[in-house]
Amino acid sequence: MYIGCHMSIGKGFAKACEGAFKIGGETMQFFTRNPRGSKAKEIKEIDVKQYKEAIARNTFGPVVAHAPYILNLASPKDEMWELAQRIMIEDLERMGRLGVQYIALHPGSHVGKGVEYGIKRIASGLSKVLQESSSDTIILLETMAGSGTEVGSTFEEIKEIIDLVESDKELGVCFDTCHTFASGYDVDSDLDRVLKEFDEIIGLQKLKALHVNDSKNEKGSKKDRHANLGEGVMGVETFKKFVNHPKLQNLPLVLETPGGIDNYQREIALLREMREKKTLKTKRE
Ligand code: FE
Ligand code: FE
Numbered sequence: 001m002y003i004g005c006h007m008s009i010g011k012g013f014a015k016a017c018e019g020a021f022k023i024g025g026e027t028m029q030f031f032t033r034n035p036r037g038s039k040a041k042e043i044k045e046i047d048v049k050q051y052k053e054a055i056a057r058n059t060f061g062p063v064v065a066h067a068p069y070i071l072n073l074a075s076p077k078d079e080m081w082e083l084a085q086r087i088m089i090e091d092l093e094r095m096g097r098l099g100v101q102y103i104a105l106h107p108g109s110h111v112g113k114g115v116e117y118g119i120k121r122i123a124s125g126l127s128k129v130l131q132e133s134s135s136d137t138i139i140l141l142e143t144m145a146g147s148g149t150e151v152g153s154t155f156e157e158i159k160e161i162i163d164l165v166e167s168d169k170e171l172g173v174c175f176d177t178c179h180t181f182a183s184g185y186d187v188d189s190d191l192d193r194v195l196k197e198f199d200e201i202i203g204l205q206k207l208k209a210l211h212v213n214d215s216k217n218e219k220g221s222k223k224d225r226h227a228n229l230g231e232g233v234m235g236v237e238t239f240k241k242f243v244n245h246p247k248l249q250n251l252p253l254v255l256e257t258p259g260g261i262d263n264y265q266r267e268i269a270l271l272r273e274m275r276e277k278k279t280l281k282t283k284r285e
């Protein structure tokens with residue numbers, strides 16, 4: 001298991017890696033570009049070199065980039081739908097150059113057209129994206145809370161998207177603990193069963209990354225509000241089960257909790273402490 005957190009790339013990709021390592025990280029996540037804007041900073045050869053050196057020096061596990069929030073591959077509006085595809089193609093290429101393993105993507109919102117419409121629209125958009133791209137970076141569909149008209153808040157919806165995408169390229173899944181809980185899954189009381197269900201519907205081999213966040217809102221609330229570990233309604237015990245679960249040991253685990261870098265340092269230490277030392281090891285032990 002590789003424990004890390006969401007980092008800013010304001011000072012560059014290499015600095016983000018060094019920063020994550022300094023606070024105990026073995027991996028990280030960052031936005032591929034400004035999460036609300038659409039203009040991307042050009043990645044230069046020197047950025048690629050410095051980033052790759054930093055990753056090697058700090059022996060990082062798989063890194064997760066996150067696509068901007070504004071992308072909506074389920075949008076009924078063609079301009080929005082096509083913009084999302086264009087940005088994904090660009091970011092797959094940009095992240096591929098860096099050697100970033102994954103891009104987590106919110107599948108999209110159907111804005112009133114219905115879940116089935118949304119699923120088909122996303123799958124058709126993703127098919128086009130993958131057709132255009134020769135990047136090795138893998139897109140991970142993120143499990144969503146189901147707020148508003150979000151698609152992808154059940155394992156069945158995610159599976160349907162994956163099945164409808166026409167491409168030989170791999171698609172994976174990023175499991176967000178807060179979102180899955182808010183969607184109504186018993187991750188707090190019966191993680192084994194939830195993972196069994198995931199395995200039966202999607203297949204655990206598709207699970208490539210975890211977002212580890214507590215939730216400010218109740219189970220099934222469909223609200224996406226992250227809380228600090230142990231300060232939300234999911235409880236510390238839930239996260240103990242996540243970090244110690246035998247089926248999750250090869251994955252990068254990324255915190256997206258409030259409070260900035262000092263908080264991340266504290267929560268990375270907390271997660272490491274939660275691990276049952278005798279049986280399981282993190283990379284740093
Ligand atoms: Fe996300
Ligand atoms: Fe997330």
Ligand code: ZN
Binds near residue numbers: 178
């Ligand atoms: Zn969230």
